[in-house]
Amino acid sequence: xxxxxxxxxxxxxxxxxxxxxxxxxxxxxxxxxxxxxxxxxxxxxxxxxxxxxxxxxxxxxxxxxxxxxxxxxxxxxxxxxxxxxxxxxxxxxxxxxxxxxxxxxxxxxxxxxxxxxxxxxxxxxxxxxxxxxxxxxxxxxxxxxxxxxxxxxxxxxxxxxxxxxxxxxxxxxxxxxxxxxxxxxxxxxxxxxxxxxxxxxxxxxxxxxxxxxxxxxxxxxxxxxxxxxxxxxxxxxxxxxxxxxxxxxxxxxxxxxxxxxxxxxxxxxxxxxxxxxxxxxxxxxxxxxxxxxxxxxxxxxxxxxxxxxxxxxxxxxxxxxxxxx
Amino acid sequence: xxxxxxxxxxxxxxxxxxxxxxxxxxxxxxxxxxxxxxxxxxxxxxxxxxxxxxxxxxxxxxxxxxxxxxxxxxxxxxxxxxxxxxxxxxxxxxxxxxxxxxxxxxxxxxxxxxxxxxxxxxxxxxxxxxxxxxxxxxxxxxxxxxxxxxxxxxxxxxxxxxxxxxxxxxxxxxxxxxxxxxxxxxxxxxxxxxxxxxxxxxxxxxxxxxxxxxxxxxxxxxxxxxxxxxxxxxxxxxxxxxxxxxxxxxxxxxxxxxxxxxxxxxxxxxxxxxxxxxxxxxxxxxxxxxxxxxxxxxxxxxxxxxxxxxxxxxxxxxxxxxxxxxxxxxxxxxxxxxxxxxxxxxxxxxxxxxxxxxxxxxxxxxxxxxxxxxxxxxxxxxxxxxxxxxxxxxxxxxxxxxxxxxxxxxxxxxxxxxxxxxxxxxxxxxxxxxxxxxxxxxxxxxxxxxxxxxxxxxxxxxxxxxxxxxxxxxxxxxxxxxxxxxxxxxxxxxxxxxxxxxx
Numbered sequence: 001x002x003x004x005x006x007x008x009x010x011x012x013x014x015x016x017x018x019x020x021x022x023x024x025x026x027x028x029x030x031x032x033x034x035x036x037x038x039x040x041x042x043x044x045x046x047x048x049x050x051x052x053x054x055x056x057x058x059x060x061x062x063x064x065x066x067x068x069x070x071x072x073x074x075x076x077x078x079x080x081x082x083x084x085x086x087x088x089x090x091x092x093x094x095x096x097x098x099x100x101x102x103x104x105x106x107x108x109x110x111x112x113x114x115x116x117x118x119x120x121x122x123x124x125x126x127x128x129x130x131x132x133x134x135x136x137x138x139x140x141x142x143x144x145x146x147x148x149x150x151x152x153x154x155x156x157x158x159x160x161x162x163x164x165x166x167x168x169x170x171x172x173x174x175x176x177x178x179x180x181x182x183x184x185x186x187x188x189x190x191x192x193x194x195x196x197x198x199x200x201x202x203x204x205x206x207x208x209x210x211x212x213x214x215x216x217x218x219x220x221x222x223x224x225x226x227x228x229x230x231x232x233x234x235x236x237x238x239x240x241x242x243x244x245x246x247x248x249x250x251x252x253x254x255x256x257x258x259x260x261x262x263x264x265x266x267x268x269x270x271x272x273x274x275x276x277x278x279x280x281x282x283x284x285x286x287x288x289x290x291x292x293x294x295x296x297x298x299x300x301x302x303x304x305x306x307x308x309x310x311x312x313x314x315x316x317x318x319x320x321x322x323x324x325x
Numbered sequence: 326x327x328x329x330x331x332x333x334x335x336x337x338x339x340x341x342x343x344x345x346x347x348x349x350x351x352x353x354x355x356x357x358x359x360x361x362x363x364x365x366x367x368x369x370x371x372x373x374x375x376x377x378x379x380x381x382x383x384x385x386x387x388x389x390x391x392x393x394x395x396x397x398x399x400x401x402x403x404x405x406x407x408x409x410x411x412x413x414x415x416x417x418x419x420x421x422x423x424x425x426x427x428x429x430x431x432x433x434x435x436x437x438x439x440x441x442x443x444x445x446x447x448x449x450x451x452x453x454x455x456x457x458x459x460x461x462x463x464x465x466x467x468x469x470x471x472x473x474x475x476x477x478x479x480x481x482x483x484x485x486x487x488x489x490x491x492x493x494x495x496x497x498x499x500x501x502x503x504x505x506x507x508x509x510x511x512x513x514x515x516x517x518x519x520x521x522x523x524x525x526x527x528x529x530x531x532x533x534x535x536x537x538x539x540x541x542x543x544x545x546x547x548x549x550x551x552x553x554x555x556x557x558x559x560x561x562x563x564x565x566x567x568x569x570x571x572x573x574x575x576x577x578x579x580x581x582x583x584x585x586x587x588x589x590x591x592x593x594x595x596x597x598x599x600x601x602x603x604x605x606x607x608x609x610x611x612x613x614x615x616x617x618x619x620x621x622x623x624x625x626x627x628x629x630x631x632x633x634x635x636x637x638x639x640x641x642x643x644x645x646x647x648x649x650x651x652x653x654x655x656x657x658x659x660x661x662x663x664x665x666x667x668x669x670x671x672x673x674x675x676x677x678x679x680x681x682x683x684x685x686x687x688x689x690x691x692x693x694x695x696x697x698x699x700x701x702x703x704x705x706x707x708x709x710x711x712x713x714x715x716x717x718x719x720x721x722x723x724x725x726x727x728x729x730x731x732x733x734x735x736x737x738x739x740x741x742x743x744x745x746x747x748x749x750x751x752x753x754x755x756x757x758x759x760x761x762x763x764x765x766x767x768x769x770x771x772x773x774x775x776x777x778x779x780x781x782x783x784x785x786x787x788x789x790x791x792x793x794x795x796x797x798x799x800x801x802x803x804x805x806x807x808x809x810x811x812x813x814x815x816x817x818x819x820x821x822x823x824x825x826x827x828x
Contacts, residue, residue: 007458196425196433203424203460209384210420211434212405269424 010263010271010315014278017311021285022284034169041172044284046071048178048277050251051258052186053106053226055276058259060222061202061268062113062120067082067230067255068248069131070105074098074234076135077089079144079244091147099231105131106227110220128252130246135246142230144244153177154239178277181232185225186273198222203302204271258283261308263315283308332352333396334359335513336381336412336482341390342537343376348711350376353538354390356515358482363504363514365545366525367553368534368750374517377534381515382414382484383407408434411481415488417748419467423460427470430459440477448473457564464491476507483507484515487748489523491551491776493612494811501527519750520777521550533557554751575599580639582654582770583624583739588633590619595794597633601739601770606647606761608788609774610810616794617774621743624772625657626650638738651679654657654738662724668717672708673699676731702730722753729760737764740771746780758784778810790814 001224025032050067056066081094113123154177189195197218200208209215237245260266261283262276286307290300334357341354351373358364368374379385381392383401392400394410401407407414421430426782430439438455445453459467468491475483485504489497505527515526524531525545533541533556541556543549575607583601588594594616601607611617622628623707624635626644634641637653644650650657656679659665666675677690703710706726709719716727725745732740743759746754761784765771773785781788781803790798790813798813 193433193435194430196422197427199425200422200433203422203654206418207420207422210382210404210414210416211430212403212408213433214403214405269422 009318010280011275011309013315014282015261015276018278018282018285021289022283025285025289025292026236028289034157036084037170038172038174040281040284040288041174041178042154043067043176044280045178045236045240045285046249047251047254048257048280049181049229049236050255051262051276051280052182052273053229053233054255055259055262055264055271055273056198056222056229057226058264058266059196059202059268059271060219061205062222063124063256063266064106064109064223064226065121065252066105066109066127066131066266067226068251069128069135070102070227070230071234071237071251072135072246072248073105073131073138074102075237076139076144076234076244077101078235078238078245079146080139082147082150082238083143083145085145085147087262087318089147091150095235098235099228102227102229102231102234103224104227106230107220107224109227110223113223114216114219126175128248132248135248139244139246141299142243142245142247144238145243146238151239151242154236177236182229182273185228189225190272194218194221200294201268254283257304257308261311332394334682336515337393337396338377338381339391341377341380341387341392342387343373343380349537350461351380351537351743352385354534355539355542356381356532357542358513360513360516361508361511362530363508363516363528365528365531366517366534367524367531367557372534372557372750373537374534378414378484378486378515378517381407382412402507403514408478408480408806412482412484413482414484414551415468415472415479415486416476417487417490418472419459419464419765421459421467421471421474424458426456426458428455431474434474434478436474436477440479441473444473444476444503445470447499448503449496451652464498465493467502468492469496470714473628476503480512482515483514484517486517487519488516489520491520494814519748521553525550557751580636582638583656583772584636584639585624586634586636587721588620588623589631589794590616590623590628591631593794594619594623595797597791597794599796599799601772603768603770604765605787606765606771606773606785608785608805609772609791610778610781610788610800611791612814615791617743620791621741621772621774622656624650624655624741626655651692655741656732656735656737656739657741657743658725658728658732658745660744662721662728665728666716666724669715672703672710672716672719673728675727676702676734679731679735698734702734704762705733706730722749725749726753726759729757733764734762737769738807740764740769742771742773742775744776745775746775746777754780778807778814781805781810782807 053067078098082089109124109127113120154174158171158173158176160168197213200213201215201218258279259276262279264271264276336358341351343351354377380387383404383406391398430471431441448469528545531543531545531553533553581600581602586598588597609617623630626647626649642653677695708726709723746757787801789796
């Protein structure tokens with residue numbers, strides 16, 4: 001097996017699994033088509049951003065339990081700022097401000113972890129409550145508004161001038177938004193020395209320190225990037241629903257699950273963002289299929305957990321076999 | 326900056342002190358390295374060597390004393406600052422990031438790739454797989470790549486910590502040659518090693534640390550070894566007596582304690598047979614990666630052999646779990662202490678662990694009995710217990726003594742020592758040889774793999790030589806000169822008798 005294949009084998013496997021699930025969905029629900037795909041993508045969008053945020057921190061050897069709460073802060077901040085403006089809202093500055101707020105929240109998480117030397121899981125657990133409270137202070141019940149132009153960015157399929165609509169009908173805008181947003185941040189980052197440093201401190205902090213990597217600032221940067229993705233996630237909630245949601249959605253544990261399923265080891269230093277994001281779609285699709293098969297929702301949770309355990313264990317076995325050969 | 330005078334040292338540290346809470350690690354350490362000089366930094370474990378190295382390379386901050394670099398006072402706030410100032414360390418544990426490939430590791434430290442490849446090939450690693458994860462490369466290769474990366478950054482002062490440990494002999498020679506050539510070209514090198522042969526071969530001076538202070542700065546000349554040892558120990562000591570114990574202890578009666586026939590494990594170990602009797606210390610000689618790891622893994626129950634038999638006291642055994650091997654009386658002391666100890670638990674628990682590990686003994690612990698057994702083992706091995714609250718705070722030599730002590734506390738039948746003296750100072754090494762002989766005299770059977778050929782003569786009754794997964798020779802203590810062992814280890818068995826084991 002070539003090295004490139006071995007390295008990307010996990011992601012390829014996930015893509016194959018996703019395609020198989022799509023085929024299965026089509027089989028049990030012949031009416032499943034472009035619109036089904038579109039609603040799947042739109043529902044998956046906040047989960048995907050939460051997962052990207054979690055993945056960056058986990059790669060750096062940490063964990064961020066405040067992802068969903070930061071998303072709530074970003075969501076309500078955007079909704080409150082856009083409220084009352086109608087169509088003429090200064091949307092772009094608001095979006096940039098919310099993204100900046102995300103970076104600041106993440107950086108504060110990182111600073112606390114680095115300066116207090118309290119374990120990540122404890123600091124971010126505390127910050128989970130702090131951001132949750134902050135979100136409720138900003139907006140104490142779901143409300144606010146979103147610029148319809150902003151909402152249109154994620155609604156419906158992609159339409160391109162001079163291209164027949166039928167050609168692009170299968171491609172939801174939400175997927176394009178996700179791909180662009182993640183790529184703009186992650187691709188340049190991964191090719192930079194900061195990106196390598198994020199992998200380095202997660203892989204072996206001592207070796208990284210001795211190689212001259214400044215552990216503290218790199219960790220703060222990783223948390224700040226996570227904050228940025230969380231802000232994107234919060235915006236996507238507001239864009240999807242048209243209002244701000246002060247109560248954090250079920251994104252935290254779903255993000256951890258997708259990160260693990262996506263090939264990012266919780267011990268740090270391994271994996272990327274593509275695998276976890278594909279894993280988000282797999283987990284959403286499994287849930288959709290189980291609903292279509294009218295399985296009891298409680299059984300659905302059991303099945304999801306079982307799939308995760310089996311896939312991760314199978315991956316472990318394959319890796320073990322590869323090492324022996 | 327002023328022009329550097331060739332007489333003034335590049336690095337000059339004097340009166341350096343460092344405390345960790347109540348423990349004084351250094352109180353008066355000094356080290357001077359001139360341009361083009363190789364200075365050996367020597368000291369027993371716990372003398373403060375690692376602390377001084379960490380201070381010089383920016384990983385720790387010193388409490389007192391002055392450090393001058395090219396005449397200017399200063400210290401490095403971080404390893405990055407030390408690197409930027411031209412002081413580049415190569416540590417025993419490679420500082421390459423395991424989950425990044427080689428090329429990304431170079432990018433991380435801004436190392437020029439061409440220079441790196443040139444040095445790697447010079448050091449005996451010509452085909453570096455740049456797109457391979459470094460975590461998948463063998464340790465010897467990693468250390469060579471780490472050194473190549475350090476050299477490629479053109480350091481002013483190179484600090485090498487046990488650079489030749491874990492390297493096969495041919496690579497050791499290349500490394501020594503390159504290091505000496507670097508010094509001749511004007512670079513300064515701090516060379517930390519326990520191997521006197523290497524120090525004699527390439528070093529100009531030797532600085533000796535004892536109990537946190539520099540006690541000697543000696544020019545390296547013939548006969549300096551004994552002087553260095555004297556300074557390290559603080560007292561004159563008798564030279565190692567080559568094993569006068571020879572085959573005397575080997576009783577011929579009855580089946581051997583351990584009989585291995587046709588053992589084959591994975592691709593590395595293909596056909597190994599030998600007998601080990603009670604009261605005998607059997608040395609295992611092998612170059613890096615000849616299958617000795619797999620042999621010890623199989624004997625300790627970590628891996629199941631593909632073919633062959635293991636007989637203990639005449640009965641065939643198969644080990645499915647290390648507990649099976651332990652039940653059969655096999656106890657392994659690995660070279661890497663971290664594999665054997667619970668690093669954050671106290672010394673006492675580490676020693677007592679085998680007493681309480683089996684589920685049948687999960688009930689209440691007889692604390693008084695345990696304390697007595699542990700105290701006896703600590704006394705017998707002279708373990709320094711000042712930092713006994715957590716095993717990781719002990720020095721390397723003391724950690725290794727704890728791994729041996731736990732098996733002495735439980736009583737040992739067959740002891741498997743896998744390079745037990747790796748990175749340990751001379752004094753502790755000699756204590757370990759003495760202990761090995763004592764255990765053998767009390768009836769233990771001991772299999773002793775070592776990467777240092779001298780140890781075979783110091784501790785073993787006879788030795789088997791493994792080359793390319795097979796036993797190629799058996800050498801009695803009397804013939805175990807380094808030259809004989811070395812030739813055999815390379816598979817050059819010019820001598821008459823074949824492997825002395827019946828088929």
